Amino acid sequence: MSITIKSKTELAIMREAGRITHDAIWYAGERLKPGMTTLDVDKLVGEYYARHGCKSAFKGLYGFPGHACISVNEEVIHGIPKASHRLKEGDIVSIDTGAAYNGYNADSCWTFPVGKITDEAKALLEVTEKSLYEGIAQAQVGNRIGDISHAVEEYCASRGYGIVRNYCGHGIGREVHESPEIPNWGKPGRGPRLVAGMTICIEPMINARGDDVRTLNDNWTVVTKNGSLSAHFEHMIAITPDGPVILTES
Numbered sequence: 061m062s063i064t065i066k067s068k069t070e071l072a073i074m075r076e077a078g079r080i081t082h083d084a085i086w087y088a089g090e091r092l093k094p095g096m097t098t099l100d101v102d103k104l105v106g107e108y109y110a111r112h113g114c115k116s117a118f119k120g121l122y123g124f125p126g127h128a129c130i131s132v133n134e135e136v137i138h139g140i141p142k143a144s145h146r147l148k149e150g151d152i153v154s155i156d157t158g159a160a161y162n163g164y165n166a167d168s169c170w171t172f173p174v175g176k177i178t179d180e181a182k183a184l185l186e187v188t189e190k191s192l193y194e195g196i197a198q199a200q201v202g203n204r205i206g207d208i209s210h211a212v213e214e215y216c217a218s219r220g221y222g223i224v225r226n227y228c229g230h231g232i233g234r235e236v237h238e239s240p241e242i243p244n245w246g247k248p249g250r251g252p253r254l255v256a257g258m259t260i261c262i263e264p265m266i267n268a269r270g271d272d273v274r275t276l277n278d279n280w281t282v283v284t285k286n287g288s289l290s291a292h293f294e295h296m297i298a299i300t301p302d303g304p305v306i307l308t309e310s
């Protein structure tokens with residue numbers, strides 16, 4: 061599939077989809093507490109979308125059952141919301157979701173603490189979030205995808221963190237996953253050139269230790285191979301002549 065370039069009108073729709081997505085994530089994220097199940101978290105996301113006249117783009121995507129992927133602690137991505145999975149104090153919870161709105165999609169993820177978390181977890185969240193913004197800073201007209209990839213990798217690897225290599229960011233628009241792929245590692249100056257009107261998702265998935273992951277036998281949930289914590293931060297952004305514009309903000 062080729063890279064799609066969006067008009068101003070399309071970008072305005074995607075900004076609205078992005079705003080609702082951001083607000084749905086934070087609506088659920090600010091309500092996390094010990095004893096809640098990951099299905100409860102998913103319900104909050106679904107409720108928020110319903111109240112704002114849209115649907116989750118994730119529900120049914122490739123057969124996914126939830127409104128959001130809810131991944132806890134060593135779960136990296138694609139956690140299935142479960143009535144049997146109860147949150148506890150000290151967990152870190154990634155809420156990955158996107159609104160489908162007026163024919164376009166958004167996609168964002170944020171990792172939240174449940175109550176008081178360890179210093180190791182705090183540092184992981186901080187480094188992963190910062191690496192997202194390092195990547196976004198490179199999302200300039202004329203740069204290449206590799207410039208984003210390299211910035212994320214350099215920031216995390218130089219601090220001793222593991223970079224998940226089996227999954228990556230992506231273009232987005234009428235489809236949730238469009239070209240190009242945006243890996244969280246790579247060489248500067250490589251890959252497709254960024255042009256105004258591209259909309260992309262940058263999404264570092266970073267492990268406290270080690271790069272390796274495996275998929276559980278639910279065929280969805282991806283976990284770190286060594287059981288270390290993992291964090292995931294994602295923004296959908298537009299490439300513009302004035303620099304990157306984050307679409308998944310309020």
Ligand code: MG
Pocket residue numbers: 167168229230261263294
């Ligand atoms: Mg994504």
Ligand code: MG
Pocket residue numbers: 156157167168169263294
């Ligand atoms: Mg996502």
